[in-house]
Amino acid sequence: MSQHRTAGEDLALLTAHEASRCLAEGKVSSVQLTQRMLDRISQSQNNVFITVNLKALEEAAAADARRAKGEVRGPLDGIPMALKDNISTQGLRTTCASRMLADFVPPYSATVARRLSDAGCVLLGKLNMDEFAMGSTSENSYFGAVKNPKDPQRVAGGSSGGSAAAVAENLAYFTLGSDTGGSVRQPAAMCGVMGMKPTYGRISRYGVVAFASSLDQIGPITKDAEDCALVLAAIAGKDPYDGSSLANPLPDYLAALEGGAKGLRIGIPKEYMGEGISPEVRAAVEAMAKTLEDQGAVVESCSLPRTEYALSAYYVISSAEACSNLGRYDGVKYGYRTKEYKNLAEMIEKTRSEGFGDEVKRRILLGTYTLSAGYFDAYYKRAQQARTLIMEDFRKVFHQYDVLLTPTSPVTAWPLGQKHANPLELYAMDVCTVSVNVAGLPACSVPCGLDSQGLPIGAQFIANTLGEAVLLRAAAAAEKGGSV
């Protein structure tokens, strides 16, 4: 933030706000920015995009024409970006990285896609992900695994792996992902970029293909906190098409960046720093805490005793909702349909068996089981009770702290294919991120240095309901402090 790079350097390396300034100063056109991104996308080897928008240059030219007429729509007008492929885009296929929707072209656009388009953004294309956002490696894709741009032998994290990799590899100035249990924050951490999951309801879910309705939330993945504030301001707010979207007015997110660390009360919940967290990650987070403390923040240890329930509650609730939400893929109306069948029941069975990948089927089976008559009370109802307890924990600590600081992921990016054999071990990797979704709170992951292998580490800030502004303040302060 302190020094602004200009068009003199590689256009691809600019942040969105730097690119915006270059556009405003007439040093570069949206067509140039877009062409640079398209060139890089075509050269990329990391399987980041599923679909490239053939109209991107057209949209960029329209943005340039607006600018020429003095009709600029705002700071994001003309900025090329990309969307996770579970965000519906009218006329551009939206696959959810599934064979089931490999050829599906939505007849309408998600509210976030429309808002970005209204803000003048250029849509570069749709980003690879775990099928139906189920996974934490972006390997569960019908279109193949996303490779981590920092080390192509390793996973990019997930499920928004394509969204994080695109920003890390400078294939888009920012992207949107979706976060049900950490799917924005964790890949952002693994790819060394910033990712925010706002408060449940802060951003409309309309048009985002549902995984777990009570947990899903859209979030920006950006190169820095200022970009995050710009994107958040463009997409947040009440949507008449989403009954769960919140009407609370938007604070001035850009102004929040200037808050600084001085006086910020930071709690470090001990349950997030114990067993299972790699020593290098723990040390990096502690070092960031120290830097913030040096800038005037008050850092203390605190406790969220019910954290241990979060992972189980998360998998019960998310699988139950997923099994319900994914029932509609039956081969009747759209998407994949099996070739040969003797009757209706067989058509639906074969369509779903062939159209879904293993992880999706695993979650559907899990959800079906927990929702079965006789098991509902033991699983779903108890998970909802645990949810209440977890929220209570957070409510208590937020009397004392403005933000909590934790690792985003217990470990850095692991090699592709490594954790395929053991789903439970993989599920345990979500331990730092799921509580936030279960409680509906906002959180963000910011870059927190590199481990000894040179792989990015992510630190997570968690705030109270609608505390996006204080997250941005903390994230900007952390950036200013410099990485470890």
Next chain:
Amino acid sequence: MDEFKTVIGLEVHAELDTKSKIYCGCTTEFGGEENTHVCPICSGMPGVLPMLNRKVVEYCVRAGLALNCAINPYSRQDRKHYFYPDLPKAFQTSQFDQPLCLKGYVDIVADGQPKRIGITRIHIEEDAGKLIHEVGQTRVDYNRCGVPLIEIVTEPDFENSAQVHAFLEALREILLYTEVSNCKMEEGSLRCDVNLSIHRVGEPFGTRTEMKNLNSFSAAVAAVQYEAQRQRRVLSAGGKITQDTLRWDDAAGNNYVMRSKEDADEYFYFPEPDIMPMVLSDGYIDRIRQTLPELPAHRRERYVSQMGLPLYDAQLLTVSKFISDFFDQTVAAGAQPKSVSNFIMGDIMRLLNERGWAAEKLPISAQSMAELLSLIEKGAISNSMGSKVIEIMFDEAKSPTDIVQERGMAQVSDAGAIREMCRQVIAENPKIVDDYKGGKVKAITALVGQVMKMSRGKANPSMVNQLLEELLN
């Protein structure tokens, strides 16, 4: 001797008369070309979310209040899952353990006996689409997807088909009066499922069957009779009833098994996460209560006990809320109840029928009707002239007073003029006069008729009668 008792409960689905669907802005209009009343939301596209239509909640609460239910101040929606091509989301958004209305009742009279039928619950839900089976393929029409329904579940309080019929009639009337549903059976706006079991007197309840596809009241009656007899035959022969879901075939007059208990329903109900719970304040419920119209049973009671109308009149007048309102307004404008009732049941019904008009198209205001009846009562026009005026009022937007004046229809009550006409008729009809004087008293009616004809119907008939008698004797 009947050693068996029949126990029947109903599940009635009524389509709500809202303009738009339950979760989107699509029209609820019946018919329309296939898949033209659809949008991404009601056709279950990936990523869509429901937005609950407030009117649906309001209509359900209105029905609940009219059916004497308690309104649940905290209620929510649940997803009911099953795979079928007419259900695009693979779940129906309904209500499970927190319905909007609980514990009501409807009082009916069947076979002359009063009976109270308990209402267990009323909840809101969405309708499904329609499958169109053709040779070699099946098409799906989603126009009806998302049309709002209420499901009314009764207690197992019915003992026979007469009670079922009386209940359905009473329910239909209430839903029409409260304007919750248009109750068009032929458009599927009112459908019912029957749960029925029989047991020997003194023994516990028997195994019940559920019967579906009852699309008319007569089908419900026939199906209840058929199923009660079928179960009786099975049990009498020492057989057992299995807990089946049956489909009624109205054309054949019998039922057949759709599915048996082995594949019992498992709907994986769970709370709908996309719709916030409904929290209804007392003020909200009271405001709806205040908009409830007087219900038909109460009106009939009032017409008989307070206005002195025969029950027959009261029943006819309350067949339609519009007519009943028209009657009440005309009486309120000063007319005699029985005269209003006579004209409604006579001329007005006849003229509406002749023109094929619904009652709502009646072109006469209550004020005009009262004015007309007052003209008759004052003797300004005769009763039969009144009928003619009504007919003119059906075609011309004029007040009865103007019509009577313009067309010179006023009754002649001038004794001198009438006496003159009577003299003339007596002079011209010596044969009838002779008959009368010879003892055939009834012959005078022929003379009255002649005088009325001469006056073109305007002479006051009772004066004619009186003056003829005077002149002849």
